[in-house]
Amino acid sequence: MKGTNSMFDIIIIGSGPAGLSAAIYAKRANLNVAIAEKEYEGTGQIAESGNVNNYLGLPNINGYDLGEKFREHAVSLDVEFIEKEAVQIEAVQNGEKEESAIYRVKFDDDTIAEARALIYTAGAYPRKAGVPGEDEYTGKGVSYCAICDGAFYKGKTAAVLGGGDTALDDALYLSDICEKVYLVHRRDSFRGAQSTVELLKQKENVELVLNETVTEIYGEKKPTGIKLKSGRTLAVDGVFVAYGSVPQSELIKNLVQLDERGYVVAGEDGITYAATKNGDHDRSVQPGLYVAGDVRTKTLRQVVTAVSDGANAATTAAEYLRDINGYKQNI
Structure with a gap:
């Protein structure tokens, strides 16, 4: 000492x-x-x-x-x-x-x-997704807090990554702000509250993307889309990582x-x-x-x-x- x-x-x-x-x-x-x-x-x-x-x-x-x-x-x-x-x-x-x-x-x-x-x-x-593009666009279209940054995506398209209560709540919150919300989860069922899942299923602007993981967040100055493990791509304006x-x-x-x-x-x-x-x-x-x-x-x-x-x-x-x-x- x-x-x-x-x-x-x-x-x-x-x-x-x-x-x-x-x-x-x-x-x-x-x-x-x-x-x-x-x-x-x-x-x-x-x-x-x-x-x-x-x-x-x-x-x-x-x-x-x-x-x-x-x-x-x-x-x-x-x-x-x-x-x-x-x-x-x-x-x-x-x-x-x-x-x-x-x-x-x-x-x-x-x-x-x-x-x-x-x-x-x-x-x-925050737990990160650990995919290419995440660090590059953090604060420029990649966020870890829907309540903090959701208002910036009013009338736009956002993707939420995760399957727990945080992800479900974020997707529900964003569904009242965004034109379209993708909820991407690696399994076919969610760990979070089933009651929230049912509410999300009733939302016409929410799409549940199951048995998928994000492999890349891509764009130019800001994200323009995400690439999934299956090869599918989704056009988005923002990505909310909700892994806790x-x-x-x-x-x-x-x-x-x-x-x-x-x-x-x-x-x-x-x-x-x-x-x-x-x-x-x-x-x-x-x-x-x-x-x-x-x-x-x-x-x-x-x-x-x-x-x-x-x-x-x-x-x-x-x-x-x-x-x-x-x-x-x-x-």
Whole structure:
């Protein structure tokens, strides 16, 4: 180990919208806060969005620009940034206060930072189709969020890839926007809710393309079609990959409870529950460890909910620190 930094009140893991929002609220509470982020001046996956049209008050803004606005706000409040990758997080019993912990974060250069509370906002990344053209057109006609980007395809043709509830819900949502929706699934039946399948079958503008997989997304500046394993091609304006997402919960999986998909079990307040043995469902709180954004269990994963999560988690963390340390907050 190359040494230990001075103690922070709060360390935030991740500098996406949830992490930056949490930092702003923590600074307003007069707390000593640092954000750890492995990407240089990173702002999370929002930077990869070509256009964000559903964030209140800032319509039709480039995702990179919106992320920069979030970061600039945090910088203006003198939030400290640790531009290193966190590789290990452990909770050490706080000898001064019962029912509290010190969170020790080890980085990829063997340095360590410690804090009395930790807010984990590492997010989740979408599962990709892994076909030619996907990366080339991501943000330019290939999307992983129908609610985010569906409005751009009003009166156009879209393909949804997948067979679970996410894919079914996306296809149903897009059917009210698009002229035509293809739902492409590699099997002859769906894993998702049969009730949604029946609704889709009643939609005249939805075509179920079963026992097929996409082998290529092709086009020029934007996608113009997809090629299927059978050799069939479908002319489309956009492709929605709905294979689900992978939560980045690895660093804290031994500290908190996860659901069956790996998301951290937590509500809007960000409170987490201690990991349990033998898979039981004990709900003892993990003191001082909060989660916010896409990595937690929730229904809607959007920029607006991530920002809200960050604010809630920081407020809860500030109240926790006030209770154990007698700090004054000015939230």
